[in-house]
Amino acid sequence: MYTFVLGDNRFQLTSILSTRNTNKSTKATTNIPKTLIKIPLNCTTLNSNTTQTCPSNYPTKFEPAITSSETCPDYFRWIHRDLKVWQKTGITRETLERARPNAHFRLVIKSGKLYVHQYDKAFQTRDVFTIWGILQLLRMYPGQVPDLELLFLCHDRPAIWKRDFNKNRKDSWPPPPLFHYCGHRDAYDIVFPDWSFWGWPEVNIKEWNKLSVALKEGNKRVKWEDRVPYAYWKGNPFVSPIRGDLMRCNFSDKYDPMVRLYAQDWSREIQVGFKGSNLEDQCTHRYKIYIEGNAWSVSEKYILSCDSMTLLIKPEFYDFFIRSMVPMKHYWPIRPNNKCGDLKFAVEWGNNNTEKAQAIGRQGSEYMMKNLEMNYVYDYMLYVLQGYGKLMKLNVTVPENATEVCSETMACPITDGGLIRQCMDDSLVMSPSIKSACDLPKPYGDYDLKKLHKKLQSAERKAEKWTDAYWNSRGQK
Incomplete structure (x- = not known):
């Protein structure tokens, strides 16, 4: 405790896991001034009569x-x-x-x-x-x-x-x-x-510096063209109605929905030492789905970092970095009230336009790695x-x-x-x-914002137009 x-x-x-990785990552220190001040932790040797205090230097x-x-x-x-x-x-x-x-x-x-x-x-x-x-x-x-x-x-x-x-x-x-x-x-x-930029120990998520390096390495394990040609999502479907509604896209007796959705059992993951929840091991599909939970979700930055084309179900909430990302450049927009149909079309489009889909995935990932250091x-x-x-x-x-x-x-x-x-x-x-x-x-300025909103809305309408045309041609809209 x-x-x-x-x-x-x-x-x-309460501590949920006592094991720790003692391997320290090293960084190049070339061109760092010799006068660099080091301020490591100054821990006092504690006993029953002493408490840790803050250094004065x-x-x-x-x-x-x-x-x-x-x-x-x-x-x-x-x-x-x-x-x-x-x-x-x-x-x-x-x-x-x-x-x-x-x-x-x-x-x-x-x-x-x-x-x-x-x-x-x-x-x-x-x-x-x-x-x-x-x-x-x-x-x-x-x-x-x-x-x-x-x-x-x-x-x-x-x-x-x-x-x-x-x-x-x-x-x-x-x-x-x-x-x-x-x-x-x-x-x-x-x-x-x-908080998760500095780590989320309860679910074994590393601090962002370390995790972003791991995600870069994870991206290299499977080339985009060799990844599973479906949309992937894994998380807790019980935190919000919209996630519960997403799970119905997983099943159909009419056609392959082109998605693979999995409920995350965190109790089970804790018991097995998080062997099945490493984020860097989940960059294996061409497409990854982002959907909000009770509000915005911490998972957003991890999903966008995978080189997969992110299928971003239009969020109601925003974090500090997402507001400058552009639909059809950094991610593919999905309508919340038409999730299943929009997801299926996005995957079909991506598999028929692999270079464009791969470019969207790469640009989204590059945005995260470059702009979110x-x-x-x-x-x-x-x-x-x-x-x-x-x-x-x-x-x-x-x-x-x-x-x-x-x-x-x-x-x-x-x-x-x-x-x-x-x-x-x-x-x-x-x-x-x-x-x-x-x-x-x-x-x-007001004009700048109006111009930005017009740009974002135009990109969203393009995806909607293509999606509606796809389903109309099949008489299923």
């Missing part, structure tokens, strides 16, 4: 040896839009506190130190690895995150819905700022990278927090019930060699970045 002390509450997690300034000359990926342009609702009013203490009923924890950054006041236990280790990720950001860019207070929601669905707030009512405007893993066109939640994830976090910090119209204070948290207080007490510590060790930022963050692109 692990106990993470976060504020007044003790977050307890963390770097406090960021002085990059290399100035960035690259522009951040396009999805960074959404940061301004996500924060725009508070641009005129700023965020006062009263505005912030109205988000409190929906938050799992309050996070305070003051003078480069991080403090947490936990209100509620999140599912599994979502809160733990979200906080861990922000700690790594502070290690990567010391002194660059301004003093701020934020409230974070760790559930699947957004909580700050537009219908509940009216610009003409002072008692409900502006809406309270709440950080969350996904957004919705009808919600104000501030989108932030999800961890340095970009950290840069995105940095710009969101910097933009959010500028909106603060309150004195940032550390609550009495908050506790200072650092990498040492989170990782050092875990000594059983389990997957939680493994994920932390693998994702630990060992030194400040040697270069500055990428250059933030200009935000979308």
Whole structure:
């Protein structure tokens, strides 16, 4: 049993797997300045009378040896839009506190130190690895995150819905700022990278740096043309009606549905040590299906990374990177209310247009590998927090019930060699970045957004037109 002390509450997690992989991946260190500062974990030898404390010698300034000359990926342009609702009013203490009923924890950054006041236990280790990720950001860019207070929601669905707030009512405007893993066109939640970028130990998912390398290797095992010419999906069909509805596409006495759908039994996987759930072993089909669960699904980035043409059932929710991906370039769009027919046609089309289908799969995978490197994830976090910090119209204070948290207080007490510590060790930022963050692109203007939406809708209509023509020709539409 692990106990993470976060504020007044003790977050307890039962270890589900004690084995760990001790093989460390190595990275080339050429061209790294000799003055590079190393900040490994400084673990105190603990006994019954001692507790792990935070070191006092963390770097406090960021002085990059290399100035960035690259522009951040396009999805960074959404940061301004996500924060725009508070641009005129700023965020006062009263505005912030109205988000409190929906938050799992309050996070305070003051003078480069991080403090947490936990209100509620999140599912599994979502809160733990979200906080861990922000700690790594502070290690990567010391002194660059301004003093701020934020409230974070760790559930699947957004909580700050537009219908509940009216610009003409002072008692409900502006809406309270709440950080969350996904957004919705009808919600104000501030989108932030999800916990799994630093690992999801409960289901044996590695941190993203390590997993993306494994996925690249997995892609090489089976050439696209030699992959199974069907659409593949494996997951929990019981978390939402839309997934349950997807499973009916698996069976037909009229024609081959061209899909292969499998229910994931996580209890069984835990018992057998996750032998059948390695994501890098699932890049064996030409087509992979993405479908939301209770809301957006963590599986999105893994499915899009497989070189397979992703058949993306049009989502209702979005994460921070998907909004700049383009249908028919990075994935094939599938209508939620016509899943079975759309999926079958997409596979038929792909098998008859293999070069085009392979190109869509490759472009989607390249987007993920190039635009979702961890340095970009950290840069995105940095710009969101910097933009959010500028909106603060309150004195940032550390609550009495908050506790200072650092990498040492989170990782050092875990000594059983389990997957939680493994994920932390693998994702630990060992030194400040040697270069500055990428250059933030200009935000979308109204005209830019209108043009983008028109482009996305045109691509979706093309797929719909081809699909409808296919079924009309068979008298089955």
